[in-house]
Amino acid sequence: MVSKNRQAGSKTKGQVWVVENGKMRSRLDHLTTEEPLEIRLAPLQKTVAVTMRTPGADFELAAGFLYAEGVVNRREDIQRISYCVDESVDGEQRYNIVNVELRHGLIPDLQPLERHFYTSSACGVCGKASLEALHLRGCRAMVANLTVTPEIIYTLPDQLRAAQGIFTVTGGLHAAATFDAQGQLLNLREDVGRHNALDKLIGSAFLSNELPLNNHIVLVSGRSSFEILQKSAIAGVPIVCSVSAPSSLAVSVAKEFGITLIGFLRGERFNVYTGWERIKTM
Structure with missing residues (x-):
């Protein structure tokens, strides 16, 4: 039990009953704290x-x-x-x-x-009116200065997974990470929520005066939602990748603000939904 004057940790111990080959056994497990x-x-x-x-x-x-x-x-x-x-x-x-x-x-x-x-x-529920709100914030379409090869993109998920210390223990956390143009991992944050992980990542850059992230690649675990692309657009991220599918509104935001949106990044394959010109192929 956490003491009354201590902050809760990112992991919480709990009992779990494992059923395997028709038999049940109990053991202690680590759960993601929420x-x-x-x-x-x-x-x-x-x-x-x-x-x-x-x-x-x-x-x-x-x-x-x-x-x-x-x-x-x-x-x-x-x-x-x-x-x-x-x-x-x-x-x-x-x-x-x-x-x-x-x-x-x-x-x-x-x-x-x-x-x-x-x-x-x-991720919360957002309407298409939020696109106009992004314009009112001063977001502008990004130019395609940053280009990368598919080989660089292929390496990102394994780097993210290897750096997810809490996920390794609990199996229950999302992550967001920044990479440079050569595909080197720069920063990573974990959280039970995708958009929280990205807020932590952008907040770290904000507090360190490292914004905008216009020469960076962002990779998120799970899918790309409207909020993921909204936050990326505001932070000036030109390339956003995810290991799963984007939503239709996420694609709309990416197209509107010139973001290269990559989904289903698995192994040596991925889909490019917008901004294909940043990907250098043969």
Whole structure:
């Protein structure tokens, strides 16, 4: 059991009953931890989102989420990020509340955040009107400066899988990773939700003043949804890959903003849905 003054870890022990060859046995297993994270803005004292996530890199998750939603636009917009210090809140739960102190005088538009007051770790429901919202954020179609060979793309899933330390133990986490133009792994974040993992990844780049990611490749486990492409477009990512299928709206976002969208990346095969000109073939 986690003590009242300790943050929950990314793994939780639990009992499982294994049925194999008609026989049952029990053993302890590691489960992926899933707990709520409440993001509050200070000094407004306003909760802007509650998302189910895997504890870890919570400050990056909050920063990446706020950047993707247009609440902050540059590193200087965030003065400080901290966990809750309210003594009326149970000690363990304080690590499920993040306070983000904005730059003095910054008055953000919070209306776009209304759909996030409670979200699951799966991707939220988004309408096509969100394409217009991306244009209003200032997103522009990307030029095809970055080109890669299929051989580079082929290597990405194995690198991502090898670097997924928590997934190796639990088998229950998504991941998002950045690679350079030569296919070298640069950064990776894991979470129970695909979009949370990407928020953590983008948040890490945001807090390190490394945005935009216009010379990077992003690979996500699972499928590519609207939110994955929305966040990638805002972060300036020119190539987005996934090991599974994209949604129709994800393809629309990729086409609208000049992103190369790759799906079903498995072995030495993948599909290119948009932006084929960035892939150098024979």
